[in-house]
Amino acid sequence: MSDDPVRFGYIGCGFVAQTIHIPNFRAQADCDFLALAEVRQDLGRRVAQRYGIPRVYADHHELAADPELEAVGVSAPFALQGRIAEDLLRAGKHVFMEKPMAISVARGEAILAAARESGKRLMVGYMKRYDPGNLMLRERLQAWQASGECGQIVLARNHGFCGNWTYARDPNVAWEESEAKAPVPDDAADYPTWLPEERRGSYVGYLQQWTHNINLLRFLLGDDAGEARVVQVMLDEDGMTGLTVLEIGGVRAVVESGMTQFHAWEEHTTVYFEGGWLRTAAPPLMHKETPASVEIYRAAHDGEPVRETRELAPAAWSYREEARHFLAQVRSGEPFRSSGEDTLADVRLCEEIYRRFLQI
Numbered sequence: 001m002s003d004d005p006v007r008f009g010y011i012g013c014g015f016v017a018q019t020i021h022i023p024n025f026r027a028q029a030d031c032d033f034l035a036l037a038e039v040r041q042d043l044g045r046r047v048a049q050r051y052g053i054p055r056v057y058a059d060h061h062e063l064a065a066d067p068e069l070e071a072v073g074v075s076a077p078f079a080l081q082g083r084i085a086e087d088l089l090r091a092g093k094h095v096f097m098e099k100p101m102a103i104s105v106a107r108g109e110a111i112l113a114a115a116r117e118s119g120k121r122l123m124v125g126y127m128k129r130y131d132p133g134n135l136m137l138r139e140r141l142q143a144w145q146a147s148g149e150c151g152q153i154v155l156a157r158n159h160g161f162c163g164n165w166t167y168a169r170d171p172n173v174a175w176e177e178s179e180a181k182a183p184v185p186d187d188a189a190d191y192p193t194w195l196p197e198e199r200r201g202s203y204v205g206y207l208q209q210w211t212h213n214i215n216l217l218r219f220l221l222g223d224d225a226g227e228a229r230v231v232q233v234m235l236d237e238d239g240m241t242g243l244t245v246l247e248i249g250g251v252r253a254v255v256e257s258g259m260t261q262f263h264a265w266e267e268h269t270t271v272y273f274e275g276g277w278l279r280t281a282a283p284p285l286m287h288k289e290t291p292a293s294v295e296i297y298r299a300a301h302d303g304e305p306v307r308e309t310r311e312l313a314p315a316a317w318s319y320r321e322e323a324r325h326f327l328a329q330v331r332s333g334e335p336f337r338s339s340g341e342d343t344l345a346d347v348r349l350c351e352e353i354y355r356r357f358l359q360i
């Protein structure tokens with residue numbers, strides 16, 4: 001474990017960077033936040049000034065050439081951010097990036113090849129894996145599996161009907177856009193080659209949103225080897241609303257995907273055993289210090305009445321926990337809980353889901 005803080009830089013000053021990652025990384029004692037890069041240069045300068053970040057670069061190439069930086073965070077348009085991450089890995093930086101890592105398996109593999117060749121490491125921002133409520137569920141699930149006390153798992157179910165993901169965000173964290181958005185470079189080559197052009201929008205819509213839910217189910221059910229497979233897909237013509245059945249670690253797992261016009265956030269996950277269940281309900285994503293709530297139910301044994309308990313996970317904000325994890329693992333050299341290698345399985349599953357949906 002290194003005693004020195006991580007010499008850190010960040011690429012992009014968009015909404016996610018300004019309202020989540022820059023303040024979170026800036027607040028950590030083990031982060032020496034030295035640089036920002038933003039193609040909207042006036043915006044980059046203003047954000048750097050607000051957070052007292054000394055160096056401002058005009059784009060990620062300039063920042064990548066700064067020899068002092070050892071680790072970098074990235075949040076940019078969905079296909080571009082993977083290309084940026086690849087450049088940073090090749091420049092010898094450890095990288096934290098927003099999801100999705102890539103919009104095709106081929107692009108994901110290219111990014112991971114860059115990591116292997118440079119010996120640097122990639123973590124992808126699946127913040128649900130850092131929520132203490134989800135961690136509590138996972139720990140209890142593993143205990144029940146080891147003891148057999150509640151029998152076999154019958155079904156895992158994630159209900160992800162969205163809503164307003166910025167509901168209850170901290171109004172004291174300023175967000176500004178001082179310039180119009182920069183044009184996004186052509187990303188046609190980043191899509192799977194088999195995907196019809198007219199389906200790119202809904203494919204990325206599904207991938208962007210429900211990759212979180214698939215990634216969480218894989219984490220809870222212990223699919224470390226990335227062997228989950230697609231069993232059945234029933235989506236509406238919009239390519240997002242419906243049911244996806246997966247098999248994860250020998251368990252049947254359902255993702256219920258949809259977009260409700262809900263003012264807050266409608267998402268919960270339940271793992272049903274023969275003799276009980278474990279459930280977490282996600283908080284509004286930007287609601288700080290509010291972990292997923294946890295419900296643990298166990299059926300009675302020996303004629304005892306049915307018992308139900310609720311446990312509260314410790315207060316925390318999952319996005320801050322993931323920033324802390326990244327810094328800690330860069331310093332210790334220990335593996336990331338949401339590594340790029342692991343994430344490739346999510347990209348593969350999303351491609352398979354869409355091939356089934358489109359019958360290609």
Ligand SMILES: NC(=O)c1ccc[n+]([C@@H]2O[C@H](COP(=O)([O-])OP(=O)(O)OC[C@H]3O[C@@H](n4cnc5c(N)ncnc54)[C@H](O)[C@@H]3O)[C@@H](O)[C@H]2O)c1
Nearest residue numbers: 012013014015016037038039059060075076077078098099
């Ligand atoms: N984990 C989550 O819950 C969550 C939620 C929302 C969005 N996201 C992800 O976050 C990512 C970013 O979203 P956003 O809304 O902040 O986007 P955004 O467009 O507001 O911000 C991206 C910024 O990157 C800058 N940029 C682009 N190319 C650059 C380069 N080469 N060098 C430096 N800066 C560059 C742009 O000018 C822009 O300011 C998306 O990919 C999205 O999938 C994740």
